[in-house]
Amino acid sequence: MGLDASAATLLRDGANAVFELSGGIVARIGRSFSVDAADHELRVSRWLHASGIPAVAAVTTLPQPIVVEDRPVTWWHLIPDHRPATPAELGGALARLHALNPPTTFELPEYEPFTGLHDRTTAADALGDNDRTWLIQHHTTLRRRYDQLPPPARITVIHGDAWQGNLVVPADGTPIFLDLDKVSRGRPEWDLVQLAVDHTDFTRLDAADYRSFVAGYGGFDLTSTPEFRTFADIQELRWATFAIGLAHRDRAAADEVRHRIACLRGRVPRPWEWRAL
Template identity: 70%
Template sequence: MTPAPAAGILEEAATHAGLDASTAIPLRTGAHAIYELDGGIIARIGKPGSADTARRELRISHWLNHSGIPTVQAVETLPQPVVVDSYPVTWWQLIPDHRPATPAELGTALAQLHILTPPTTFDLVEYQPFAGLEDRITTATTLTDDDRQWLTRHYVILRQRYEQLPPVTRASVIHGDAWQGNLVVPRSGTPTFLDLDKVSLGRPEWDLVQLAVDHTDFTRIDTDDYEAFVAAYGGYDMTAAPEFRVYADIQELRWTAFVISLSHHKPAARAEAAHRIACLRGHIPKPWQWNAL
């Protein structure tokens, strides 16, 4: 979402909720737009048509906090969500003066999350690691024919490899996008989860693979920090698991497909997508350097 329409949606939603958006500070634009309003209120504008997802995030926040998992809290005195032109706007309490979690803090928080009993008052969706991937590849307008064919074959192979994994004995509550920026630590010292739109039931490995590949394929996490993450989680080192590459390859294809989806209107994304595809195809040796978008 570009800043101009996001600002208009925010203004209309704020008026409906009795808030003043004239001094709102944009914090992030993209798939979601996030603004800080006066009074310690954070506005989050979701994707068009995602009001049900927004309602689910609100329920998840309430449930996790009451289950002993510190999570960003909704402002319960405001109407939630406010839908403007199919865009849901939700209101959250500001977490001031926070920093990203350390790998050890993330490992501890995930260990607590993964043993949580699923909710009984509503259903969590099943995590879908391949959701939207094929469509992003087949509909992309910026790919060469050769890259599209390779990505399609790669996608099919990864689905086959994933479907051959041993069945899970118990699905865990997972965050779905677990990295240090989605667990923040305020002055109180209590690590707090953010971005709840992918919270679901699934294999816990999906919450472990991001730091694992940050260590093995990108060297963004050094050995000491990664070992601290493993120890805090309880000693399970995903990089030593025989199925590690299945999860790693799927995760890296997901990251690449996301950038592909942006490349039709962002020149920087088009260049980054080409770079990531070259990495996946083995044309660029590891450790890789990928730019965030």
């Protein structure tokens, strides 16, 4: 592409590999055969900007995306000197996002919280037979509980991976959404549950910060609803299976998988501490 990659710096290596290049450009490398997801991110970025929701901006002077060995690469403008959003800022930004009408020039997919969970569990070499059997049954139980929830009060545009690291605040103070690959239509609870369980089940968010998140969103507290535990249990299963998908890379990730499963199975008391991967 004519870009200098000699000083490329790895920013993140998770679901996508993200590199900073010289000239204020960020390269985002997707998983194999995920071109459709890359196209989706680009469309969503343009639409959010047109809708008045600040989001990471794609570079318009380069072809988007390109494909190298079945992996899509997209190009984005670096956001310099930024910090993660506060819980209050995240709550306010999600309230604005959830108030949007869906796009009319393309269709957002429906959010599917169970996508890929069963396949990652059954195919994982890092799991013992006992843990694999338990996880498969746990997945089945949660699927049934989710299907039995009352119909949603509303379906909104959701981010799909809403945590403070995916909303960053540069020097001018305007929060900017990152990681747009899961933007979709769904229950707004999926954008609220991550901070809710950070408060109830982990050591990551104290009561004051959680109250500020609830206030920023407009006063709705997911933890006070009878459906909360179902959303929480599904979210925690998603985090555990994400770790399973990384366990083949190194021993530390495999150890984290075993710890997360022990937590889900009730062998470790709450509040939990899960290592970021």
